[in-house]
Amino acid sequence: MSAARQSAGLAGLQQESRAGPRYPGLGLITLILTATGILSCLRHFVYRQPQSALEMAAAMTACTVFFYPWIALTPLVFRLEQRFPLGSQRWLRNALVLALLSIPVSVLAAPVMSALYWAVMAAADIGVPYLKPKVFWLGHFFSAQVLFWCSVAGGYTVRTRHLLITAPAQGYAHLGMNGGLVGGRYDGLNQHGLFVSLHKVMADRPLSHAPGVPYHLLPRLALQTCRTATEAADLMSHLPHLASFNYLLADASGQMIALECYPGRKPERRESDEVLAVTNHYTSPMLAPLQGARPKHDSQRRMAALESIHDRWGDGWYATFDALADHDSGVCSHREFGATLWAGVFDLGAKRAGYTFGAPCRNEVINYQLAMSNEQ
Numbered sequence: 001m002s003a004a005r006q007s008a009g010l011a012g013l014q015q016e017s018r019a020g021p022r023y024p025g026l027g028l029i030t031l032i033l034t035a036t037g038i039l040s041c042l043r044h045f046v047y048r049q050p051q052s053a054l055e056m057a058a059a060m061t062a063c064t065v066f067f068y069p070w071i072a073l074t075p076l077v078f079r080l081e082q083r084f085p086l087g088s089q090r091w092l093r094n095a096l097v098l099a100l101l102s103i104p105v106s107v108l109a110a111p112v113m114s115a116l117y118w119a120v121m122a123a124a125d126i127g128v129p130y131l132k133p134k135v136f137w138l139g140h141f142f143s144a145q146v147l148f149w150c151s152v153a154g155g156y157t158v159r160t161r162h163l164l165i166t167a168p169a170q171g172y173a174h175l176g177m178n179g180g181l182v183g184g185r186y187d188g189l190n191q192h193g194l195f196v197s198l199h200k201v202m203a204d205r206p207l208s209h210a211p212g213v214p215y216h217l218l219p220r221l222a223l224q225t226c227r228t229a230t231e232a233a234d235l236m237s238h239l240p241h242l243a244s245f246n247y248l249l250a251d252a253s254g255q256m257i258a259l260e261c262y263p264g265r266k267p268e269r270r271e272s273d274e275v276l277a278v279t280n281h282y283t284s285p286m287l288a289p290l291q292g293a294r295p296k297h298d299s300q301r302r303m304a305a306l307e308s309i310h311d312r313w314g315d316g317w318y319a320t321f322d323a324l325a326d327h328d329s330g331v332c333s334h335r336e337f338g339a340t341l342w343a344g345v346f347d348l349g350a351k352r353a354g355y356t357f358g359a360p361c362r363n364e365v366i367n368y369q370l371a372m373s374n375e376q
């Protein structure tokens, strides 16, 4: 699902059949808030032993339900952070907007938190601590603020969790998307302006399996050890593959190589110096039969749309993002039962990457600059 254009840099896109950034569900949020409540209660008992088991149980429950308004508020804050993302070029403006929004949220949350605490203690009838009106209405404003900003930090971490910026002790520095598999990269750009991405191809399983390199480690190896598309193609052509994948390799000189790989076969190679689109099917007549009767139409349609980037006018960077966000061609497949997890455009000469976290049609582009290397 990628296209490259010499003047435009290069586009990458990852799609999966699940919804956008995968935020924690209500169950996990409840679990985290419960643990927070229990720990905050135990803190009090360090200084003062509870008089009875009832007092301990009541205090524990009261401290826990105190946090429960955030079962509803945390997902709301995740959405606010997604709408006003931190880490973007407008981070200062967005942080100010979030700070402003945090005030009404905290003003509303604080008395609900106080009321829940008070209600449990009153129900246990063990001498309800008197809450002065000032404490009741605003006494827990600060606690609400802490929870608001913890939720913002959590949302930011979840939203951007696939992006890793790596400066290894040995090998080249790179940034790219991890995709959730330990050690690997789904796409990335290194300090020499080499771009690598992977693209799953559904194909028949090989009759036998020989040892090989897992698919997600191949882009990482190339990013960390290669400077050009040719070097990366040589490396990936010599390593044994375990799965059916396409790889797109491109470098700052404008060279672009597509490798179509299948276990036990020599990778098939496609090149262009203008536009090269790679999606999720084999174009090589040698490998295409291995896909059997599986539908290829959507993948072919996306490939044709990406190849047409060549015909677009205007700034290549924005033309490429427009093509990525296009729903008519299905390149952005954010719809029911389908989601686009992220999209990226890369200017290899400038060593600049622009990612959207979530579908490119409705998420802000966040730019990253890799430090320039000393050319050797």
Ligand SMILES: [Zn+2]
Residues within 6 Å of the ligand: 325, 327, 332, 333, 334, 340, 359, 360, 361, 362
């Ligand atoms: Zn979309």
